[in-house]
Amino acid sequence: MTCPHCGSDQLSSANICLQCGKALKIVERTKQQKTIRIASILILITVLVSGIGYFFETIGRTYHPVIEHQPSIGMGVSSADGKTVSTKTTALIEGNDIVIPVDVIKTNRIVLVDDPEGIQNVPVLIYMTPHGKVVTAMSISESCRSNDFYLEGDDIHCANCPSYWNMESLEAYACCQKYYPEPISSTIIAGKIRIDKNLVQRWRTRL
Secondary structure: OEOOOOOOEOOOOOOEOOOOOOEOHHHHHHHHHHHHHHHHHHHHHHHHHHHHHHHHHHHHOOOOHHHHOOOEOOOOOOOOOOOEEOEEEOOEEEOOEEEEEHHHHHHHOEEEEOOOOOOOOOOEEEEEOOOOEEEEEEOOEOOOOEOOEEEEOOEEEEOOOOOEEEOOOOOEOOOOOOOOOEEEOOEEEOOEEEEEHHHHHOOOOOO
């Protein structure tokens, strides 16, 4: 150790400089404090940069073209919420539409419904996104032939394989880049989600 006051060499265990008589350990502690302060600042900068990066990544993320025009019902699924599995429920036919009450989605967050007329074998998946948009989609991922999905965080997961996607953009985070549950358009009228039954019954798998 070198005395910061007079520059003479000192033992590392010395508290007082034998040459000039001034204290040594106070300066040593100050250096340690500066090192800790610099490390803390670097950690804080790293956290801030990561947070800003995530913010702009999220802001820059676009909706899937169909989901972008879907209706919203207010507060959606929080990223802090845990896993939500799908609930099988029954839809009705009213005129040319497959109909399900909005309250069913608000309560269950993700449901599966079969074509009431039995023409389409693939169920319809209905879920609510983090921004409250109601997504109606054909409930199949052709890569593994799964008909079931669940929500976790901001993502929708295949129940049978590791594939999962962002609920709103359908950006893939695992093996299946293309075969997410394909969104189809729907509307909300008088508290009911209405899906044109022709969209459902004429839909064909992508493989």
